[in-house]
Amino acid sequence: MDEFRGNYKYNMLDQHVREFNRLVPVYYQWDDHEVTNNWYPGEMLLGDDRYTEKSASLLAARANRAFREMLPITEHASEPGRVYRKVSYGPSLDIFFLDMRTYRGTNDANNSPSPTDNTDFLGRAQMEWLKRGLLNSKATWKVIAADMPIGMIVYDDWKNKSTFENLANGDGAPAGRELEIVELLRFIKNAKINNTVWLTADVHYTAAHYYDPNKAHFQDFEPFWEFVSGPLHAGTFGPNDMDNTFGPQVKFTKHPTEDQGINLPPSYGLQFFGLVDIDADTEQFRVSLRDVADEELYTVTLDPVYS
Incomplete structure (x- = not known):
């Protein structure tokens, strides 16, 4: 039975x-x-x-x-069984779904000054697929749907803060898994690929980040936005420390206060999602971060850049 x-x-x-x-x-x-x-x-x-x-x-x-x-x-x-892929939505949008889990190296100190097998995050095949896809895309907007944010520090060993789960590893020159992002961001700039936006999750709160090379340690890239939203039904906690390697500017964040504590249940209402709308006429890219009550917490409209 x-x-x-x-x-x-x-x-x-x-x-x-x-x-x-x-x-x-x-x-x-x-x-x-x-x-x-x-x-x-x-x-x-x-x-x-x-x-x-x-x-x-x-x-x-x-x-x-x-x-x-x-x-x-x-x-x-x-x-x-491959998870990474591209989905097209007409002339305005291509979405590149990444897999930052299957091809990564070990969660270690993440501080190698040069690429090794252990600094892999996307892996070579996925990296070359993504670069080709971005280069060949005819869509106005290229959304990179990533498992994890770029500039947030996510420790594997939270107690000792000695090993890393994400690619960010603390302020300073790029090292470890950050070297893959250096390669990708430099490629996007040199190939003059416009209108890339990152949509990410993993962490248990919501945020909007603007990556500004003028504020970054590594500066050979064009500025871009990253929008983070999670979870839909899990404990809420945060915020994470930020890594200045790529110059993330926190434009908005919503997470539990110190008085509320951490790992709050969904009943507290701190559950988040994002809504994206592309105007059919102007092709403006509007992002709205919202909570479980559908309250609009933060909104920004991005204007497309045409070559």
């Missing part, structure tokens, strides 16, 4: 998700919690008694299969 009841619940959930997807167009990407917190390929969960299976890579393979069965995406011919 327990097995039947579990299968019944799963089937009902599956039915509801598929019905939702039929009515509302949704595009998905993944991060870490489809597998386990802060995982990376090759990680062994030897010190965590919650897991009988210790290989994060094996858990990731199972999670990838479940992800695609529940939320189907078009399979890639040469790499079954």
Whole structure:
């Protein structure tokens, strides 16, 4: 009976998700919690008694299969299970969905002064795919939908602040995983690719960041915006420390106050999402950060730049 009841619940959930997807167009990407917190390929969960299976890579393979069965995406011919892809919305918009999880190196001190296998975040194949896609895009706006923000510091070891989950590693010259972003931002500038906007998640609050080379340690890039929004149904906490390597300016942020504490439940109402609208006539790109009550918290309208 327990097995039947579990299968019944799963089937009902599956039915509801598929019905939702039929009515509302949704595009998905993944991060870490489809597998386990802060995982990376090759990680062994030897010190965590919650897991009988210790290989994060094996858990990731199972999670990838479940992800695609529940939320189907078009399979890639040469790499079954690939999550990163491009979706086009007519002449105004191309969306590049990234995978910052599957091809990364180990979560370590993240301070190598030169590229190594361990400084990978997107990985070489995905990086070259993204550069080609941005270069060949005819859309006015190129949205980079990324798992994680660029300039927020996200520690893997929060207690000792010794290893990093994100690419940001503290103020100063680019190092570690930041070297991939240096390559990408320099490429976008040199190729004169206009109107790139980053939409990201992972952290448990909402924010708008403007990356200004005049405020940055590394300055060989054109300014751009990054909008962060999360979660939809999880504990809320923040804010994260910012890394000045790429000059992020915090234009807006909403998170629990010190008096409220951290990891607040959804009942507090600090759940967030973003709404993007591109005007059909002017092609202005309007971003609105909102809370669960659909209250507009912050809005900015970006004007397109034409070559």
